[in-house]
Amino acid sequence: MAEQGWDEFEIGAMLRSFNGEAKDVALTLQEDRDYSSNNSFTASVADWRIEKPVFNKDYCIDCQFCWVYCPDISIISRDKKMIGIDMDHCKGCGICVEVCPTNPKSLLMYSEQTDEEQALAAWPSKDEGEK
């Protein structure tokens, strides 16, 4: 279907989010869902990013501010713990870094090419200037 031209697709199209029957979606976590190829979950906007967030779990207090304010469902939280970033769907807006309350921050923006391990090794220490 994705290969159809602009004048070929059906009028009044109906897209199915899942393959087959989907029951209790609200109680099924993303990894347990059977997404169809029409669901934007299967697409990626990773190429929109200029800067990417890097997550340092050593300083994270699992407050979940980043989870609730992420516009792109890219902060993955399971069992009340923040476990990582969904790099396929992150657009690099930087809201997660702004709302992070820890000192030093547990999330920082780096340019897309930065090596994650190098960034983690050179993580800034506590900023004494702030309260």
Next chain:
Amino acid sequence: MGEVKKIKNLKEFSTSADRFEGANLLCPGCAHSIIVREVLNATNDDLILASSTGCLEVCTAVYPYTSWDASWIHIGFENGSTAVAGAEAMYQALKRKGRLKQPDRSTKFVAFGGDGASYDIGFQWISGCMERGHDMMYIVLDNEVYANTGGQRSSATPIGASATTSPAGRKSYGEKKNKKDMVAIMAAHDIPYSAQVAPNKWKDMVKKIQHGLNVEGPVFINAMSPCTTEWKFDPKDTMMISDLATDSLVFPLYEIIDGHELNITYRPKHKVPVEEYLAAQGRFKHLFKAEYKHMIKEWQDRVDATWEYLQRREEARV
């Protein structure tokens, strides 16, 4: 009526399974999807959703993709509200006749629209839905401008903002008319619940959405949605701008029950001057020039007057 989902704190909220997906084409830092996520995660009930034409609609349903994991429909610019109202009427009819396929499940009806689709183009349709008493919720994603088509002014654009059809320049300070009070207009339909919400106050938002979904009858929600493109601020500052808007009382959070009982739900501990809110956005940049400086004081006076009015209405209980 379904059980109300228990959300005591943010950690508990974060166990929700999102029904709105990433890789939608909304701008980075767009508040629309933050609001939609907070709304959808507030309930576990089945949802029938509709969107009016606008940023949210064009960005979440780009053929061949959909970003919605619930039933969702788009028809036209004006009729997101009536599409859902029609579905609701059908649902009630089938229920009455005992022909629902899954009568034990609880289903909620929610329509989303931008401020253009709600304040201007779909106004009559929404008014009709509210008047007919459908059991539905209408949510305005209020970014105060026609953001999808290039930033034309809408009747939600506040005074002094520069929009592409009311640009600021040597002869004009931008938009001449002030924003219309949509919540008051909708409350005047004597609907059981209407409220203003902001994405940065997630708990207030969840509480109001849960109340609204469980109330019988039409519900109107006005959600502030800072627009990084048209308000002209950095994408990372979306929550900062929201905080400034609620703390400066430019966007007060309150609810109106049964069309008359007004409750203020958020009182900032430290009130921020409106000037800070204006200074953070590019669309108000020109107000800081010498010739338009008087506008800032007018802004502050008007915001204070509105706050005074809300407080007095809350006290009077009328």
